Structures are given as C-alpha cells and as structure tokens.
Amino acid sequence: MRRAIVLVLALAACHHHRDSNAPGISDIEVPPADRTVARVDPQDPGENMLAVNPGLLAGGGARKDSPHALGELGPEISVVRGWNPRSHSEDGFFIYPLVGVGAALGWSALRLNGGDADLGPLYAEVYRVEDGFAAGGGWSWNPVDGDHGPQLFGTIMGFYVRARYLFDDGGELTAGLQIKVPTVWVWSR
Amino acid sequence: MSEVRPSPLLHPLPIAAAALLLLNDHLLKPAAWPSAAVAGKLSDLCGLFVFPLLMTAITRPRWASVWVIATGLAFAALKLSPGFNRAVGVVWGGNAMDPGDLACLPVLALSWLHLQRGAAPAGALRRAAATAFIAVACAATPAPRYQREFPFWEVTDNATPVLGCAETAAWVVKSGKTGLGLTVRLHATGGACTIDLGGAALRLADGTVVRGVPERRHLDLARCQIEHVYLPFLFDSEAAWNLGVRSGAIDLELATGGVAHTWSMPVRHVLRAYQSTHNTAPPPTPALSACASDAPVKEMAK
Numbered sequence: 211m212r213r214a215i216v217l218v219l220a221l222a223a224c225h226h227h228r229d230s231n232a233p234g235i236s237d238i239e240v241p242p243a244d245r246t247v248a249r250v251d252p253q254d255p256g257e258n259m260l261a262v263n264p265g266l267l268a269g270g271g272a273r274k275d276s277p278h279a280l281g282e283l284g285p286e287i288s289v290v291r292g293w294n295p296r297s298h299s300e301d302g303f304f305i306y307p308l309v310g311v312g313a314a315l316g317w318s319a320l321r322l323n324g325g326d327a328d329l330g331p332l333y334a335e336v337y338r339v340e341d342g343f344a345a346g347g348g349w350s351w352n353p354v355d356g357d358h359g360p361q362l363f364g365t366i367m368g369f370y371v372r373a374r375y376l377f378d379d380g381g382e383l384t385a386g387l388q389i390k391v392p393t394v395w396v397w398s399r
Numbered sequence: 400m401s402e403v404r405p406s407p408l409l410h411p412l413p414i415a416a417a418a419l420l421l422l423n424d425h426l427l428k429p430a431a432w433p434s435a436a437v438a439g440k441l442s443d444l445c446g447l448f449v450f451p452l453l454m455t456a457i458t459r460p461r462w463a464s465v466w467v468i469a470t471g472l473a474f475a476a477l478k479l480s481p482g483f484n485r486a487v488g489v490v491w492g493g494n495a496m497d498p499g500d501l502a503c504l505p506v507l508a509l510s511w512l513h514l515q516r517g518a519a520p521a522g523a524l525r526r527a528a529a530t531a532f533i534a535v536a537c538a539a540t541p542a543p544r545y546q547r548e549f550p551f552w553e554v555t556d557n558a559t560p561v562l563g564c565a566e567t568a569a570w571v572v573k574s575g576k577t578g579l580g581l582t583v584r585l586h587a588t589g590g591a592c593t594i595d596l597g598g599a600a601l602r603l604a605d606g607t608v609v610r611g612v613p614e615r616r617h618l619d620l621a622r623c624q625i626e627h628v629y630l631p632f633l634f635d636s637e638a639a640w641n642l643g644v645r646s647g648a649i650d651l652e653l654a655t656g657g658v659a660h661t662w663s664m665p666v667r668h669v670l671r672a673y674q675s676t677h678n679t680a681p682p683p684t685p686a687l688s689a690c691a692s693d694a695p696v697k698e699m700a701k
C-alpha cells in the first residue's frame with residue numbers, strides 16, 4: 211500500500227513541457243555586432259505555467275466564544291495560472307509559478323471541537339501568488355446547517371493561515387499544513 | 400535503554416569527508432572552485448570513501464569488503480557505461496561520464512582499512528545522527544542544471560553556391576519571435592567582383608511571403624575579399640511556429656559581375672529539445688575556399 215502511494219505521488223508530482231510560443235527573443239532588425247558569427251542566441255522570454263494542485267489541509271485553531279481548540283482536516287484542489295520571468299533550470303520536483311493567480315475549492319471536512327466531530331464548510335477562494343507567498347479570500351458555506359460567510363487566507367510554502375467568519379457560528383482562526391501534489395504544465399512566454 | 404553498538408561512521412574521518420562532500424557539491428562545484436576538474440574529483444574521492452562505510456553501517460559489519468568491492472564496480476560502471484550512467488542519473492542526479500575519474504578508485508583502500516579498524520561503541524541516538532548526516536550528504540547531490548533551448552531557423556540546402564565571380568554562403572544568424580536574420584557571405588574567389596543584391600523574399604510553407612532588405616545593396620570586392628551582408632526578415636515567427644508553419648524557402652536576387660542569379664535556399668524552423676544540460680554549440684559557418692591573391696584566376700562555374 212505504501213509503495214502504491216509513493217508511486218502515485220511520483221507520477222502525479224511532475225511537470226510537462228509544451229512547445230507553444232517556443233521561439234526566443236532576438237532583435238532581428240539589428241545586425242550582429244560581429245558579422246562573421248554563426249549564431250546569436252536568443253534571449254529567454256521566461257515561462258508560463260499552469261499548476262493543478264490536489265491535496266490535503268490539516269491544522270488547528272480557535273473559534274470565537276468556544277473554550278476548546280479547533281482541529282480540521284480536509285481536501286482542497288487549486289489551479290494556479292502563473293509565470294516565471296526566467297525559464298526553470300532544474301528539472302526537479304518543485305517547478306512552480308513564482309507569480310500568478312489561483313482559485314481553490316476545498317472542504318474543511320472533518321472538524322474537531324472539544325469532544326465533538328462534525329462536518330465543516332465547503333469553500334471557494336481566489337488568490338494571488340507572489341514569490342512563494344499566496345494570499346486571497348473567498349466564501350464558505352456549510353451544507354449541513356446552511357451557515358456561510360467570508361474567509362481570508364494566506365500561505366507560505368506548505369503552511370496556511372485562514373480567518374473565517376460564519377454568520378451563525380462566528381469567527382475562527384486556523385493554521386496548519388497543506389500537503390499538495392502539483393502537476394504543472396510549462397510553456398514559453 | 401538503547402543498544403550500544405559500534406559504527407564505522409562515528410569517527411572524525413567519515414564525518415569530515417561527508418561534510419566536505421556537502422560543501423563541495425553545493426558550493427565549490429557550482430562555483431567551479433578551484434576548478435571544475437578538481438571539484439569533480441573531490442566529490443568522487445569523498446563519495447567513494449564514505450559510501451562503503453554508510454552501507455556497512457546500515458547493514459552488517461561482515462559485509463564491509465562486499466560493499467567496498469560493490470562500490471568500486473558500481474563507480475566504474477557509472478563512469479564507463481552510458482546506460483548505467485543514465486539509469487543512475489534518473490534517481491540520483493547527473494554524474495559526469497569521465498573515465499579519468501577512475502583514478503579516484505584507490506581511495507576505496509582507505510575505506511576498507513577504516514572498516515577493518517575497530518569502531519568505538521555508541522548509543523543508538525549517536526549512531527542514527529551520524530548515519531543520517533552521511534546519508535544526506537551522499538543523497539543530496541545537486542540537481543543537474545538545464546538550459547532552455549529555442550527553435551532556430553536553419554538553411555537546410557544550397558547554402559554555399561558559387562555564383563559567377565563570388566563564392567557565396569548563407570546561414571541564419573538570428574532567430575526569434577519576430578523573425579529571422581540571414582548572414583550572406585560573399586567571397587570574391589573569381590577575381591575582382593561587383594555584386595548587386597536585389598530583392599529577397601522568404602516564402603513560408605503556408606504561402607506567406609516576407610520581404611527582406613539587405614543592409615547593403617552594392618559591393619565592389621577586390622580579388623579574394625570577403626564581405627558579410629545582414630538580411631533581416633521581420634514577421635510573426637512565433638505565430639507561424641504555433642500554427643505549425645515551420646518551413647519555407649528564401650529567394651535572393653543578386654547579380655555578380657553583371658550576371659543575374661536567383662539563389663533559392665530551403666529553410667526550416669527546428670527545436671531540438673525543450674531543455675538541454677549543456678550549451679549547444681552552433682554549427683560552424685560554411686568553410687571558406689582557399690583564395691590566394693597571387694594565384695592565377697580560375698574560371699568559376701556559374
């Protein structure tokens with residue numbers, strides 16, 4: 211079972227190159243300084259990226275007017291459309307847009323509050339990615355009791371902080387770890 | 400109470416070798432200091448020394464000699480076998496295939512001698528810490544660096560015709576999103592030569608015609624003189640690429656010694672790979688014929 215999970219992660223966490231927009235930047239109108247050279251290499255226009263990131267969020271926090279700590283665990287999938295000013299030079303695990311915009315759908319599925327476990331709200335968010343940070347906001351809605359309200363969040367690397375205000379239940383603040391397995395499509399700007 | 404056992408890794412020598420391996424792989428090698436060759440050999444020396452110790456530490460002491468021999472064989476295969484090198488590269492990062500690196504193999508004797516000496520017993524925590532540190536040093540080889548490759552227009556045929564009194568050559572010197580630039584070399588191998596460059600047109604495979612204007616139109620070449628003329632073709636090469644229009648032909652009207660010629664050369668837009676691990680050297684410019692200014696003038700074919 212463990213091997214199967216590792217294999218799935220290895221297959222999913224990858225990036226794919228596409229050859230759209232592939233030509234580089236070259237000032238064609240200007241002759242080369244040395245007329246005898248064989249080639250003037252084009253300059254790097256950078257890369258566009260599309261990342262699809264399914265994963266899990268696990269964290270804890272506090273809810274206003276509740277004496278107990280709050281725990282939460284749930285799935286999230288996000289899509290980020292972004293770009294890097296320079297093309298990537300490593301072909302490793304973490305090829306990811308440095309700048310971009312994203313949207314996420316998630317579910318704070320399992321909520322632990324004191325001794326109680328119940329289903330938390332679904333949410334949709336939009337956000338901005340900038341140099342490894344992301345920040346944005348959205349709306350949450352609990353399908354069980356219909357409670358809903360706005361939420362704001364920020365992430366840095368694999369960590370997140372989320373503030374949520376549900377009109378019936380009140381405000382809450384949670385923080386934790388997000389484990390996502392991105393698949394990224396890369397093509398030239 | 401943790402079990403007290405000896406470990407060949409709990410000694411200043413393997414710890415220092417692993418530290419040097421980390422330092423070299425992540426600082427000295429990228430900076431090619433003191434040189435790329437020395438930094439490369441240093442990694443091989445440190446790696447060959449600590450790897451059998453690591454494997455012995457995590458298996459059984461009596462397998463020490465087996466690990467020394469296996470490390471030597473694997474290292475030799477890594478440096479000599481392209482298939483093995485590629486396979487290892489997939490999981491462990493790129494490793495230069497240089498048979499000269501086999502000169503580092505004698506360090507395995509030091510590794511074996513170290514394994515034969517007694518090791519001081521230590522608790523599980525110290526053993527685990529030393530094993531983890533050395534395993535990270537061995538595993539954390541730097542990822543190979545890649546460089547983006549870009550498609551480039553190329554003249555694929557008829558790049559070096561002799562046209563009257565001039566031996567000519569053409570190659571694409573610039574290629575990018577906004578078009579291509581052609582260098583035309585004119586070599587007066589047939590004696591003093593007057594050359595007039597007329598119109599130039601790039602006909603793409605989809606029927607688009609792009610006009611090019613040479614930077615100079617009239618040249619008076621002395622015998623054996625060589626001149627280069629730049630000829631830009633401005634068009635949306637990126638759109639053509641995205642549409643799959645990646646071939647065509649360049650027609651160049653020119654007169655050499657008063658005789659008109661139409662020089663037609665096929666071109667193709669080529670991308671060899673999205674990335675490569677090394678700078679792709681451009682193909683050399685076409686060779687020049689010998690042209691001695693004091694030799695008798697030969698009759699050149701038109």
